[in-house]
Amino acid sequence: MKKQKFRYHIGALFWLLYVCLNTANAQNKPIADTAKVFALEDLQMMVFKYHPIIKQAALLTDAARANVLQSLGYFDPNLKANFGRKLFGGSEYYNHWTSELKVPLWLAGADLKVGYDRNVGYYTNPETHTSLSGLTGVGLSIPLGQGLIIDARRSTLRQSKIMVQYAEAEMVKQINSTWYAIAKDYWSWYYAYRQLVLTREGVELAQRRFKAVSTQTIIGDKASIDSVEAYVTVQERLIQFEKNKVELQNARLILSNHLWNDQGNPLELPEDAIPQRLNGNVEHVGKLALDTLVSRAAQQHPELVKLRTKGSQLDVERAYRQEMLKPKINISGSLLSSRRSLVSNVPDNYDFNWNNHKIGLEFAFPLFLRAERGKLREVRIKRQEIDFDLQQSGREVSNNIRTSYNDLQAYESQLTVQLQSVKNQNLLLQGENQKFELGESTLFLINSRETKLIDMRIKLESMISGYQKTLAELYYKAGTIQAF
Numbered sequence: 001m002k003k004q005k006f007r008y009h010i011g012a013l014f015w016l017l018y019v020c021l022n023t024a025n026a027q028n029k030p031i032a033d034t035a036k037v038f039a040l041e042d043l044q045m046m047v048f049k050y051h052p053i054i055k056q057a058a059l060l061t062d063a064a065r066a067n068v069l070q071s072l073g074y075f076d077p078n079l080k081a082n083f084g085r086k087l088f089g090g091s092e093y094y095n096h097w098t099s100e101l102k103v104p105l106w107l108a109g110a111d112l113k114v115g116y117d118r119n120v121g122y123y124t125n126p127e128t129h130t131s132l133s134g135l136t137g138v139g140l141s142i143p144l145g146q147g148l149i150i151d152a153r154r155s156t157l158r159q160s161k162i163m164v165q166y167a168e169a170e171m172v173k174q175i176n177s178t179w180y181a182i183a184k185d186y187w188s189w190y191y192a193y194r195q196l197v198l199t200r201e202g203v204e205l206a207q208r209r210f211k212a213v214s215t216q217t218i219i220g221d222k223a224s225i226d227s228v229e230a231y232v233t234v235q236e237r238l239i240q241f242e243k244n245k246v247e248l249q250n251a252r253l254i255l256s257n258h259l260w261n262d263q264g265n266p267l268e269l270p271e272d273a274i275p276q277r278l279n280g281n282v283e284h285v286g287k288l289a290l291d292t293l294v295s296r297a298a299q300q301h302p303e304l305v306k307l308r309t310k311g312s313q314l315d316v317e318r319a320y321r322q323e324m325l326k327p328k329i330n331i332s333g334s335l336l337s338s339r340r341s342l343v344s345n346v347p348d349n350y351d352f353n354w355n356n357h358k359i360g361l362e363f364a365f366p367l368f369l370r371a372e373r374g375k376l377r378e379v380r381i382k383r384q385e386i387d388f389d390l391q392q393s394g395r396e397v398s399n400n401i402r403t404s405y406n407d408l409q410a411y412e413s414q415l416t417v418q419l420q421s422v423k424n425q426n427l428l429l430q431g432e433n434q435k436f437e438l439g440e441s442t443l444f445l446i447n448s449r450e451t452k453l454i455d456m457r458i459k460l461e462s463m464i465s466g467y468q469k470t471l472a473e474l475y476y477k478a479g480t481i482q483a484f
Contacts, residue, residue, distance in 0.1 A: 064167035074153035094121030139334025169305035183472035191465035192251035301479030327365035
């Protein structure tokens with residue numbers, strides 16, 4: 001009789017403990033039934049619209065195009081004018097007016113010049129003296145040696161246009177890098193959520209078993225020690241549940257770093273948001289997809305594109321430096337007229353014709369060309385460095401893609417085995433439960449097999465998360481992003 005009373009009091013005690021635990025756990029459910037799925041595709045849409053780093057990357061091409069516009073400024077027409085007059089002692093010493101419109105031309109590096117000069121006065125230099133109506137000139141300045149094929153302004157413009165491609169490749173690189181980091185954070189959140197869900201299921205199973213064992217302890221069908229063991233299992237799983245809950249909160253905060261609205265204000269991931277469910281179904285990447293990624297990366301990988309654009313830029317620089325080895329021979333000529341407008345009536349002797357002209361010739365040539373030859377040699381060396389770097393980088397890109405693909409294949413094989421292991425472990429647990437009901441097993445074995453099953457399911461979710469991260473890494477190393 002005393003033994004039955006003892007068992008009754010012990011059972012009542014454990015029943016009270018169960019009620020307390022169940023009440024506390026009711027407040028620890030991670031996500032409500034009205035949870036909303038926040039898929040990776042939804043995240044990508046938000047990121048590419050509102051993420052500040054993505055917007056910042058787009059500024060790279062804008063800056064490069066601004067440099068192109070700046071380089072085009074070397075071909076802008078230039079209008080200049082000069083005026084000077086001196087009166088002293090009732091005499092006009094000079095009255096000078098000079099104006100010129102200079103239009104740089106792309107062809108042959110020539111300059112078109114249209115000018116008007118009026119230089120009068122008693123002390124005006126006879127070489128520049130004009131009539132009271134002034135003198136109009138239309139002419140060209142053409143480099144026949146250095147600068148005929150390419151000059152500094154054409155070299156600068158060509159290189160700035162090439163740098164637009166470089167900036168676009170850098171933009172793609174930054175976007176790919178940003179998205180790769182975001183995708184990893186998403187799958188870390190996925191794993192933290194699935195881990196918490198599975199841990200919560202374990203807590204609920206342990207609590208139900210504790211309730212059943214406590215009831216059987218009260219009526220004397222089970223020993224009190226079974227209730228103690230069931231209660232210890234509840235405690236262990238509750239501790240793990242609280243730990244996983246914190247991990248989920250931290251994962252949610254990390255993912256929130258990438259959420260912004262259209263006004264540039266930061267957003268937080270709602271607590272009722274849950275990641276998409278995969279159920280062990282992952283995207284299969286075949287050999288054909290691998291070959292496509294490798295082939296595309298060889299042509300479009302941002303690092304390789306950047307190296308090629310650097311090489312193209314150096315090709316332009318090399319052509320310019322080779323041009324600098326030529327002697328400088330500039331010839332200029334202008335046809336002259338005293339007319340001040342197209343409708344003016346000017347005698348033929350003072351109008352535009354071959355007898356009224358002004359010509360000039362400029363020649364310069366450094367005897368040793370050491371500066372020019374040294375600069376050309378430096379450019380050639382840099383071009384060789386780019387070629388070697390491109391060769392090595394191309395090989396590394398290809399091998400990095402294949403390395404990620406191999407890791408992906410390994411994950412896929414492990415997932416297949418793990419899925420089957422989970423099914424087998426579930427069968428073992430069911431068999432152990434049947435044996436327990438027949439009195440041929442113990443609560444310890446039940447808890448052990450159940451704990452093992454929960455751990456295996458958590459490991460499966462970890463593999464799924466790792467697989468998805470490796471898949472994102474595969475596309476990142478291929479210089480692109482995964483399409484949905």
